Amino acid sequence: MLSKDDNETLVRVGPGTTMGDLFRNYWIPFFASKDLEKDAQPQTVKLLGETLIVFRDSEGDVGLVDNVCPHRGAPLIYGRNEDCGLRCVYHGWKFDTKGNVTDMPAEPVKSRLKERVKIKSYPCVERNGVVWTYMGKEDEATRPPLPNFEWNMVPEENVVVTFRVQECNWLQALEGEIDSAHAPILHGRIDQKGYINDWVAARDLRPTFESVRQDFGMSIASRRVVDEDTLYWRVNQFVMPFYSMVPPQAGEFHELSGHAWVPMDDENSICLMFSYRPVEPLHPKSVKVFNEGYKGRDGGHHSVGSHDNQGPEVPYGRYVSKFRRETGYHFDYELQKTQWFSGLPGLWVQDAACQSGVAQIYDRSKENLCTSDTGIAMTRRMLLELAGAFAETGKLPDRFDDPDLYMVRSVSLTLPKEEKWTESGAEHMKAEIGKDFGYVL
Known part of the structure; x- marks a missing residue:
């Protein structure tokens, strides 16, 4: 049997937990490629306690991003997946697969706000019909290679x-x-x-x-x-x-x-x-x-x-x-x-x-x-x-x-x-x- 404390250690996987943080050092297979079409409706996923949105953009790239728009907290599940990005339906802010803001319709043309705002995103790689993501450190140089299963x-x-x-x-x-x-x-x-x-x-x-x-x-x-x-x-x-x-x-x-x-x-x-x-x-x-x-x-x-x-x-x-x-x-x-x-x-x-x-x-x-x-x-x-x-x-x-x-x-x-x-x-x-x-x- 496991003690209650040991059981808690092993099953808790959210941000800041021991197992959750350990898992973030591994590539994670999380979606079927065939179920993500270009410019199709985004899908909600949950990984290691985080609610996220997955979508495939106009060029075929997969994005895994936060489910909340950083402007006023609108749900991005209703976002318009079009023209190589996910556009929030509230005020039109648009995000690419890497979480960068590419458009802010309600802001002045010369505004530099979009250079300072970025939505949380995780890198995705596809291999043989499976989409993988890495939820660890942002530094690409520290990521392990995709595991050879x-x-x-x-x-x-x-x-x-x-x-x-x-x-x-x-x-x-x-x-x-x-x-x-x-x-x-x-x-x-x-x-x-x-x-x-x-x-x-x-x-x-x-x-x-x-x-x-x-x-x-x-x-x-x-x-x-x-x-x-x-x-x-x-x-x-x-x-x-x-x-x-x-x-x-x-x-x-x-x-x-x-x-x-x-x-x-x-x-x-x-x-x-x-x-x-x-x-x-x-x-x-x-x-x-x-x-x-x-x-x-x-x-x-x-x-x-x-x-x-x-x-x-x-x-x-x-x-x-x-x-x-x-x-x-x-x-x-x-x-x-x-x-x-x-x-x-x-x-x-x-x-x-x-x-x-x-x-x-x-x-x-x-x-x-x-x-x-x-x-x-x-x-x-x-x-x-x-x-x-x-x-x-x-x-x-x-x-x-x-x-x-x-x-x-x-x-x-x-x-x-x-x-x-x-x-x-x-x-x-x-x-x-x-x-x-x-x-x-």
Whole structure:
């Protein structure tokens, strides 16, 4: 369990908090490029406790700026996105993507006020359909390079990336994914249909766990018995500052997957999910299910039809899901009795309901951790250590600014019982563009 003070340290992410200030040293993926059109209506977002406006100008550049006009405090969400800038509808002040004032219609022509006024803005970079921002120091020379995550660097046909809002703090969400003990239980069926019942992990519901601290974060390995000579290892990865990676499964529809659990504020996260294959296109059926769901259920991804668009004035309004606390996640008791162990409609919905359903910030001092929570406990300990060092001296994690630190894969390995996963899996856990899995799934 975590003490209340330690819990507060890890989940508070606004300006001036330890974790919030730590996160500002990293590039943050926060929006889908395809959802920002030139000169289209701006969208409200919330990142690390700050309400901001994102828009794409006439030349295709993305701006991330304050949501309030610095003149008289009018809301910029109603701004006119036109002629390479965002114009406030109150008095016509106009701002470019860098926050500079480019026009003040109500001021004298010779006025120099616009040289002294600037709206808060954060730099944005796009790569492979994802918009990233950096919310740290303004000095461009001190920014780290964009992290080389493999999922954001493979060809377009090899990857699917989706966004949704999750109603809990970032750590609750992340801990749900680095815990692989729950997967064959929560996601299981009672009608003996579907691939989940044939999964190797479902044959041994009492795995043994080992965790190893890495430069990038933490490797959490679960060991299951296949037979007297063979073990099945699944290694989930926690990658600083808020990424989780899940191992591939065997079979036709294999892929690597994971999430960025980006803190909107203390109680909500924007969940970016990625699924990809390193050297070949994703299976067409996988792409269809990811984007459209299947028979009213969602898989690992939030399907397009499951959004409940709340409008551009609501932070991440277009990414709000119909599966949320307010709607009871569409829990179906009849299905729980006849088909699905959980009665919840889809993989990510099952996870989100368990991670967020009780409280957006759960009191972790009430937990009773067990052996399967080894990875969670070690990850918390590591985060508290890093947070403490940062708070006391400003020290950042080693190699945090090395873009190749993030070239990491999760793995699922079937090994003779005498082989160590740390040795046999070391090379397979290193991502490299153009390199296939390298082992039999």
